[in-house]
Amino acid sequence: MGCGVDEVVAAFHRVAEVITAHRDELVDLDRAIGDGDHGENLTRGFTAVRASLDEGEHGSPAEVLKLVASTLISTVGGAAGPLYGTALLRAAKAVPDRVELGPEDVAAALAAALEGVVARGRAEAGDKTMVDALVPAVAAAERAVGDGGDTRAVLAAASAAAETGARETAPLVARKGRASYLGERSAGHLDPGARSTALVLGAFASPGPS
Numbered sequence: 001m002g003c004g005v006d007e008v009v010a011a012f013h014r015v016a017e018v019i020t021a022h023r024d025e026l027v028d029l030d031r032a033i034g035d036g037d038h039g040e041n042l043t044r045g046f047t048a049v050r051a052s053l054d055e056g057e058h059g060s061p062a063e064v065l066k067l068v069a070s071t072l073i074s075t076v077g078g079a080a081g082p083l084y085g086t087a088l089l090r091a092a093k094a095v096p097d098r099v100e101l102g103p104e105d106v107a108a109a110l111a112a113a114l115e116g117v118v119a120r121g122r123a124e125a126g127d128k129t130m131v132d133a134l135v136p137a138v139a140a141a142e143r144a145v146g147d148g149g150d151t152r153a154v155l156a157a158a159s160a161a162a163e164t165g166a167r168e169t170a171p172l173v174a175r176k177g178r179a180s181y182l183g184e185r186s187a188g189h190l191d192p193g194a195r196s197t198a199l200v201l202g203a204f205a206s207p208g209p210s
């Protein structure tokens, strides 16, 4: 299976559904170590994404990624908006402007998304941020490509690894973002951004229809 423009659009509709369904969980996670707005921020952003996707036709996955990025940047405040926006803009630039992406394009998009987040936020693995979900996701996606996996296999591998990476943020002490103000007291809670990243990749990996 390839990853065509309609699949990418459907995947972002699923992302919006999943994020909305987990809104309260993300709010609670961010309330524990931040300011409690992560679930609200992303629900607002991805609801706006659905509306902008519904507005017209889309020529390629790259075009869709660009539209989603600019919508998130203009509707999501705080740390997560620019981070998600940069990630998706970099992903858009990393893939060829073709109607259908292959497994290696998906892995390249994920790697570029991670680079974008790091360029923007300067977090390293272990700092208790969304980087801790993305680093294992990129590694798993690249392994799946090496094993000859199709796009669905690559997304499934990335999603499973992000899920584990997000879970493993719990014992970490935050060194970036608002949670770092808490110092040692940030330990014992999942990072909301790592959790939302795992949810986004999970929605991408889950089969349609939305």
Ligand code: ADP
Pocket (backbone or CB within 6 Å): 030, 034, 035, 036, 037, 038, 041, 077, 078, 079, 080, 081, 083, 117, 120, 121, 122, 123, 128, 129, 130, 131, 176, 177, 178, 191, 192, 193, 194
């Ligand atoms: P804010 O903290 O501004 O309220 P959000 O609550 O929407 O923004 O997002 C918080 C999430 O953003 C954190 O859980 C973390 O995953 C991510 N984050 C914050 N700062 C950074 C950074 N410098 N690099 C990577 N991710 C970051």
Ligand code: MG
Pocket (backbone or CB within 6 Å): 030, 034, 035, 036, 037, 038, 078, 178
């Ligand atoms: Mg917050």
Ligand code: MG
Pocket (backbone or CB within 6 Å): 035, 037, 078, 079
């Ligand atoms: Mg905030």
